[in-house]
Amino acid sequence: MHTLEQLLAPLGLADWRHGDTWPAAIISGQAHYPPTQSNALSSPIDQAGHGMLLTASQSDSEHAIHAASQAFAQWRCVPSPLRGELVRRIAVLVRERKQALATLITLESGKIGSEAAGEVQEWIDICDFAVGLSRQLYGQTIASERPSHRLMEQWLPLGPVGVISAFNFPVAVWAWNAMLALVCGDTVIWKPSAQTPLTALAASRVVLDAIADFPAAPVGLISVLQGDADIGQQLAGDRRLPLISATGSVRMGRAVAQTVAARLGRSLLELGGNNAAIVTPSADLDLALRGIVFGAAGTCGQRCTTLRRLIVHESIADALTTRLINAYASLKIGDPRDPAVLVGPLINQRALTAMQHALASAVAQGGHTLYGGENVSEQVPAGGSYVRPAIVSMLAQSAIVREETFAPILYLLRYSHLDEAIALQNAVPQGLSSAIFTTDLREMEAFIGPAGSDCGIANVNAGTSGAEIGGAFGGEKDTGGGRESGSDSWKAYMRRSTNTINYGSGLPLAQGVQF
Ligand code: UN1
Helix, strand or coil: CCCHHHHHHHHCCHHHCECCEECCEEECCEEECCCCCEEEEECCCCCCEEEEEECCCHHHHHHHHHHHHHHHHHHCCCCHHHHHHHHHHHHHHHHHHHHHHHHHHHHHHCCCHHHHHHHHHHHHHHHHHHHHHCCCCCCCEECCCCCCEEEEEEEEECCEEEEECCCCCCCHHHHHHHHHHHHCCCEEEEECCCCCHHHHHHHHHHHHHHHHCCCCCCHHHEEEECCCHHHHHHHHCCCCCCEEEEECCHHHHHHHHHHHHHCCCEEEEECCCCEEEEECCCCCHHHHHHHHHHHHHHHHHCCCCCEEEEEEECCCHHHHHHHHHHHHHCCCECCCCCCCCCECCECCHHHHHHHHHHHHHHHHCCCEEEECCCECHHHCCCCCECECCEEEECCCCCCCCCCCCCCCEEEEEEECCHHHHHHHHHCCCEECEEEEECCCHHHHHHHHCCCCCCCCEEEECCCCCCCCCCCEECCEECCCCCCEECCCHHHHHEEEEEEEEECCCCCCCHHHCCC
């Protein structure tokens, strides 16, 4: 295992540490140490401390927004393929630092090494996607109804973008936003989770190191503001930031969206999920089992795409439940730095308490805990909040099942007709991810069609979590409606300009109007 110094050295963070204190902000490449309160940082693995973190002041936010606006004025005029070249260089550095970044993600978020490396891979993948995209920011040419006229649209840089991200994906979600924003000609101000600030510093260091060798890129392209909801609200309320992208709880997203809407800004929300999988009688159960266990117990249940509800046909429910319990019993829980471990800690004691409350509510609402749910913190490294992932059978989709508890609880529900299963799957406030395990073509089409899953993601014979970056990522209803990452999500980071160009010598009016 690494000491903190060994871990931080390849990430180039040494200069930013004053004694044991980490900066509140990185603005135009400079670290800021305002005379604000500092908070102790510790790992969810064992509560080992890794210094103190200052919180950004209001003047830091003001300074960051000013720097981002000035940098935008320059960056928007750099040709987009050249902007893509910066992102290509970022990707080279991320590849070099992949292992060190993953180790830091594990330290701060508690996710296992393989998942942490996978998260850094998402950053690399979105870079590669963004580089190609930098030559494909296509607009359309439209047939004009007027003679000697051209009607077309262009996609132009939007402005400085505020990105608010969560602890569970401390680098990937920012990267989906930031790498697209950079090729689109925008600048980025990032408020990371207060639980994963060093990952944010290390990620910014990568971008700043790439900028240092790239004269076309202004140093104010990216900045970081460490802090809590106050900073997020300040960004949300500022008219100079045309887009706020926020990932986290529904409560946070609602507050941010209302503030952004009050100034008629644009928000891109990726909020809670309460993801279900339907297992039909024709399912390949070996395959389904793997997808279910990774989806429900992976990342210790702390992905927004985590599988939280399993809706199983009554004819196979007993057999599947037995196999599921056996699979859960084989999961090693403990220090995520141990390569044999598959389930690391919850992020904090509060998450453990929330899980215990949810389990108690489930039982009070007619549920029966079939496996797990125990606090096993005593049996693993001292200090962390460790639990055994739980499987709870429910007679009905009660209130607690309709809530997202950010912990590994899998609720089991039975169904007899597919319509009923789809209705259950859709009868929750959230609409992020969903899956069906089936080998029946009709069931598959029913699930992914217009009367099927109402989620932004609907998978067949693949779990609810672990999406590739190439698709648009996000969901409906309380999930917030935003789409990030691949496909045409880039359009959210640009403004569309519709242009009518008259190359004739007359001035014909549209719709035949005479004036
Ligand atoms: C999140 O939990 O906020 O699909 C993002 C997945 C990952 C991203 C999750 N690619 O599970």
